[in-house]
Amino acid sequence: MDQTGERLRILTGVAHIAREALGSSLLNTRTLPRRTLVFLYARISEDPRDRRRGVNRQMSDLRTFSEENGWEVGGEYVENDVSAHSGEERPEYDRLMADAIEAAREPGVRVIVAGYHPSRLWRRRVERAQAIEDLRHAGCWVAFESGGLFNMAKASDRSQLANLGESDTAESEVKSERVARAALERAQEGRANGAVAYGWRRQYECDARGQISGFHDVEDPVQAGVVREIVTRLLAGGSLLGITADLNERGVPSPGAGMQLKRRAVGQNADGSLWNKTSVKKLALRPANVGLRVHQGVEYKAAWPALITDEQYAQLRNLFAERAVVRELPGARKHLLTWGEVATCGPCGSVLRVALKGNASRGRKQPTYVCDASGCVGRNEEALDRYVGRVVGGVLSRPEAAEVFRGDDSAALAALERAEGLKARQEAAADDYADGIITREQLRRITAKLAKQITDAQNEARRLRPAFDLDAFDGLVGPRSAETWEALEVPQQRRVLDGLGLRLRVHPVARRGPGFDQSTIELHWARTGD
Missing domain, CATH: 3.40.50.1390 (Resolvase, N-terminal catalytic domain)
Structure with a gap:
């Protein structure tokens, strides 16, 4: 056998041994x-x-x-x-x-x-x-x-x-496409999507064979009454926390009562019957309350009856938009004239705050309105509040005073939307600076200019928006105005001042002695320009 044949025989034998070994390994x-x-x-x-x-x-x-x-x-x-x-x-x-x-x-x-x-x-x-x-x-x-x-x-x-x-x-x-098309059709027809909403009840329609052929939603007297109560109290100056606590204390079932919720709010019980301030706010601000059906951001006329008026709905939107701007919680206000534009210091224009002032050895210290910046002026809180009450009572005792509270809802909303648009431009300028498109000096100038425009737009919205629904204040305008004013809570009284557009500038006293010197109080009516 030649050398080549011998090598082939050896390699064949080695391959056979390797296959057996590999096969044994795989088998094992x-x-x-x-x-x-x-x-x-x-x-x-x-x-x-x-x-x-x-x-x-x-x-x-x-x-x-x-x-x-x-x-x-x-x-x-x-x-x-x-x-x-x-x-x-x-x-x-x-x-x-x-x-x-x-x-x-x-x-x-x-x-x-x-x-x-x-x-x-x-x-x-x-x-x-x-x-x-x-x-x-x-x-x-x-x-x-x-x-x-x-x-x-x-x-x-x-x-x-x-x-x-x-x-x-x-x-x-x-x-999903089929469901989306059906949802759009329901929206265009103004029909509800899914379960009946809080405030209405569902009535089903049957054909000649007794089978359900459709439905329509009608007002539920009890639930609709709760919606109207919430709206009225908010427009009258009530706080979300106060309304929520009252509803729960009275045992009024919430919209989620009886449902097994997948996610519960903090403090919610097992059957979902408790209210929280978020649910109260959402219920009040629903477009459905004024007969609007919203689908993917587009509003359609709803087939169900409205629960509140268009005016009330616009006032609510303005109210919460304003709160978002000034960050004011109405339920937290304890003093009538502190913070804000209603009352300011005559010499420096600063807002007022309340502090205890007086000689403790001659009697207890009294709550006093003082200039927040440097204490330029000071007035006894009770005396100044009483004076403001007399002024307001005199204005509201006249029947034509009701016209003062009428605002321009659409113009107020347009002003707020303009302010939001200007804020977006500020943010865009900041992004341009970060990307090196504009310089630091350009950013400073743009920011300062837009800041003034934003403030002007927000002030215009405050001037135009109606303060509240007069229907919520029985007797506020007319011969019982002074009595009604005294019965209001402090947040409600502040709402009245905002609605009237009353502005006070408190100047230093011209003389020393007992009594309240009303000549040092400068009055201005923001709504009329007087």
Whole structure:
């Protein structure tokens, strides 16, 4: 045998020995006892009453599925009334993936993520693709009770799983488009979307066979009364905290009463019957209250009856827009003339605050309005408040005083919107400076100029907006004005002053001695320019 033939024989023998050794190694690896851990996930998109029947059925079938295959359950994860298509958070799904990937790191363990159907695990392409990639790196498997076992380490299995899920995504997207089109049609017709809103009750319409063919919403006398009460009290100067506490103390059920809420506000009880200041504010500011149906930012005329007037709605919007600007909480006000534009120091123009002043050895110190900047002036709080009350009473005793409170709602809102637009321009200028488009000096000049325009727009809105609804103040204008004024709380009295546009400048006293020197109080009416 020549040398070449001998080398071929040796190499052939070596290859045969290597194949036997490799085959023995693979056989031993495949026959090693493996522990299979399965992580079970169940999900239902809609279950507003939280009955959990669907997820319970899914989990029961998944347990049987695991038992039939001889798999050990490593964990169970359930999400009820949670959509996988909308992109909302799924904390149990996140926990499932983390636990499965962690378990796969243990040697000799095969990990399977199991769901009832691919659509229960994933609906969105991006989420499914990310999961497939994560499970591939971890060496996990995916199984479904409805059929299918996929090894994420194999490209063919990954491709099959991705293609299988694509039909679920397409189905969700088609359904979403169909639902969106139907929602737009309902909005254009002014019909409600979903459950009847607080303040109305639903009446169903039936055809000749007695089957429901439609519905319309009518006013609920009790709930509508609560809405009107909240609106009236807010326009009369009531605070959100005060109204909320009163509603809860009286046991008035909130809009969420009797519902099993997915997320409860702080302090909310199990049946959702308590009010909070956020729910009170939202209820008062709903466009639905004036018969408006809003869909994706567009307003449509609603098919249900309005609960309040357009004027009241505009006043409420102005009221809360103003509060956002001045950061004033009406329920926190304890003094009539402190802080703000109503009363200022004559010499320096600063606002007033209250301090205890007087000689303690000759009598107790008295609450006194003083200049906040440097104490230029001071007036006994009780005396100055009494004087203001006499002035207001004299003005309001005349029947024509009602005209003073009438404002221009649309112009006030336009002024506030102009102020917001100017603020946006300020922010854009700051971004331009950060990007090197403008210099520091240009930014300073732009900011200063816009700041003045913003202040002017906000002042114009305050001048134009109506202070409150006169219907909430029975007897404020007319012969009982002084009596009504005295009965008002301090925040309500301040609202009256804002509505009248009364401004006071307090000057230093010209003489010493007892009594209140009203000649040192300069009056100005902002609404009339006098």
